[in-house]
Amino acid sequence: MDSTKAQYSQTVLVDNGGFFPDEGDSLYRDKAWFLMDGMKLIGVDAAGLSEKELKYGRGWLLAQIKRTKLTMVCANVWDKATKKTMVEPYTIVKRGGVTVGILGLTSDKVDLGPARDSLTLEDPVVAATRNVAEMKKKGATVIVLLSSLGKVESEDLVTTVDGIDVLIAGRNVPVLQKGRMIKNTIACYGGEQGQHIGRTLVTLDAARKMQTAENDVFVLGPEVGEKPEILQLIKSFNDAFNDKMRKIEKERALKAQTQTGGETGQAKQSVDHFVGVEVCQRCHMNEYAQWLTTGHAQAWQTLVDDKKESTPECISCHVVGYKQAGGFQTSDDAVKLGNVQCENCHGMGTQHEAMPASPQKVTEATCRTCHNATTSPLFDFAVFQPHVVHKTPANLPPLPVNPAKAKMKSGH
Ligand code: HEC
Ligand code: HEC
Ligand code: HEC
Ligand code: HEC
Numbered sequence: 001m002d003s004t005k006a007q008y009s010q011t012v013l014v015d016n017g018g019f020f021p022d023e024g025d026s027l028y029r030d031k032a033w034f035l036m037d038g039m040k041l042i043g044v045d046a047a048g049l050s051e052k053e054l055k056y057g058r059g060w061l062l063a064q065i066k067r068t069k070l071t072m073v074c075a076n077v078w079d080k081a082t083k084k085t086m087v088e089p090y091t092i093v094k095r096g097g098v099t100v101g102i103l104g105l106t107s108d109k110v111d112l113g114p115a116r117d118s119l120t121l122e123d124p125v126v127a128a129t130r131n132v133a134e135m136k137k138k139g140a141t142v143i144v145l146l147s148s149l150g151k152v153e154s155e156d157l158v159t160t161v162d163g164i165d166v167l168i169a170g171r172n173v174p175v176l177q178k179g180r181m182i183k184n185t186i187a188c189y190g191g192e193q194g195q196h197i198g199r200t201l202v203t204l205d206a207a208r209k210m211q212t213a214e215n216d217v218f219v220l221g222p223e224v225g226e227k228p229e230i231l232q233l234i235k236s237f238n239d240a241f242n243d244k245m246r247k248i249e250k251e252r253a254l255k256a257q258t259q260t261g262g263e264t265g266q267a268k269q270s271v272d273h274f275v276g277v278e279v280c281q282r283c284h285m286n287e288y289a290q291w292l293t294t295g296h297a298q299a300w301q302t303l304v305d306d307k308k309e310s311t312p313e314c315i316s317c318h319v320v321g322y323k324q325a326g327g328f329q330t331s332d333d334a335v336k337l338g339n340v341q342c343e344n345c346h347g348m349g350t351q352h353e354a355m356p357a358s359p360q361k362v363t364e365a366t367c368r369t370c371h372n373a374t375t376s377p378l379f380d381f382a383v384f385q386p387h388v389v390h391k392t393p394a395n396l397p398p399l400p401v402n403p404a405k406a407k408m409k410s411g412h
């Protein structure tokens with residue numbers, strides 16, 4: 001961003017929203033406000049809003065917006081009480097004689113979580129049509145849309161609503177190294193997880209309207225330099241956050257011990273936890289596609305078919321992290337944590353950072369925790385392993401029929 005700003009004096013910096021941490025625990029609120037502080041610090045002119053930013057409620061987010069003075073825009077999330085949009089629908093930025101209008105939109109098909117009772121969602125096309133006209137009236141000659149509508153709906157919207165020059169598409173969008181023109185709009189796709197940054201160059205005609213546009217997306221790899229003061233800030237935040245987590249973990253463990261003497265209370269609160277395959281598949285689509293073809297991806301359905309999904313003795317090997325931190329606790333968790341998933345073999349997702357550096361080898365012992373003499377009498381690592389690794393060899397002979405299978409129907 002610094003080098004772009006040095007090269008082009010009229011730079012506008014935006015974030016599409018959806019940046020709050022995926023971790024559900026309310027302790028991760030600290031990370032959420034830290035990210036907002038960070039965005040303000042690096043000079044984000046406007047950030048979009050999605051249901052992710054509402055996961056700690058409407059009041060909490062509004063308080064953070066007030067504190068950080070970060071501009072967040074969204075034109076179609078309405079506050080039932082005030083009958084106004086929850087945040088400003090758009091912002092107008094004047095930079096070097098150019099007036100840029102930045103509009104935010106989020107999907108009207110999402111669940112707003114704890115904010116669902118106080119807010120309502122409006123049809124994005126209706127909201128866009130009204131606000132684009134308003135921004136133009138106020139002198140904006142370049143209009144940018146921060147969209148959390150997903151790829152297809154975003155593209156449909158800019159073809160339906162005239163006057164949007166730049167579309168920043170968000171919500172499970174792919175990464176495209178080059179943006180593309182859709183009718184008169186340059187559409188930019190930066191992927192997920194903050195691993196990329198996009199740069200859109202717009203040239204203007206005499207009326208300051210968009211003449212040409214191009215977009216490039218860059219990977220934020222190690223070759224992109226770090227800024228020492230930001231790095232320091234992150235380090236001190238992380239140190240403080242980890243200290244706090246350790247302390248809370250200790251306190252809760254103590255409490256759990258004195259109350260129940262049980263391990264589960266303790267395990268539930270540890271910092272590392274399971275996150276579910278939905279997270280892994282975002283970056284590992286090939287492994288995910290292969291996994292879907294294995295019996296592991298059916299393991300929960302097997303129990304449902306057997307009407308054993310509420311039988312505690314059956315659950316542990318057919319789900320992720322039974323009674324462990326972030327793992328399967330009740331059948332409500334089946335959608336996210338049912339089946340034998342990535343983390344059953346590769347370990348908790350929050351330990352992922354350690355995986356590439358020192359991959360936790362998936363060994364025979366990993367399998368044996370579930371494939372034991374009772375459940376899987378014919379288990380042979382050399383024979384079974386090729387069926388689960390993600391590059392299944394061609395012409396793999398079928399496995400022998402498990403003689404315990406019939407017995408399992410009545411409970412192993
Ligand atoms: C934000 C993207 C991202 C997410 C989400 C993600 N990974 Fe990864 N993962 C990577 C990258 C990048 C590597 C490095 C090497 C590579 O390209 O395979 C990697 C490597 C790995 C490796 C290989 C380590 C090795 O070299 O042997 C495993 C195993 C793995 N991930 C499992 C998981 C699991 C399980 C999850 C979900 C809990 C997950 N990943 C989620 C990006 C991600
Ligand atoms: C968390 C428990 C668990 C772990 C760990 C586990 N499995 Fe499984 N595995 C299962 C369950 C449960 C099934 C049955 C799935 C179903 O319902 O069809 C299964 C099925 C399989 C099958 C299909 C068997 C068939 O007859 O079609 C193969 C192959 C397999 N596992 C290999 C492995 C290997 C290799 C490992 C270790 C790298 C491993 N599994 C680790 C629980 C586990
Ligand atoms: C110790 C771990 C473990 C427990 C506990 C467990 N299972 Fe399984 N189950 C497995 C494994 C591993 C397999 C796959 C074995 C194989 O194919 O080699 C399996 C397979 C099955 C299958 C056959 C799936 C198919 O291929 O069609 C059924 C049915 C089943 N389990 C039901 C149950 C029921 C019911 C219970 C509770 C009484 C239970 N399981 C408890 C590990 C377990
Ligand atoms: C039954 C166990 C098992 C499950 C379930 C499983 N993996 Fe793996 N995975 C392995 C094994 C075995 C390897 C081979 C490397 C090793 O031995 O560590 C591997 C390798 C990988 C690698 C390294 C690159 C490669 O393809 O060889 C990645 C990345 C990975 N797995 C991601 C995932 C993701 C994502 C999921 C869930 C969608 C998943 N795995 C589910 C056992 C498993």
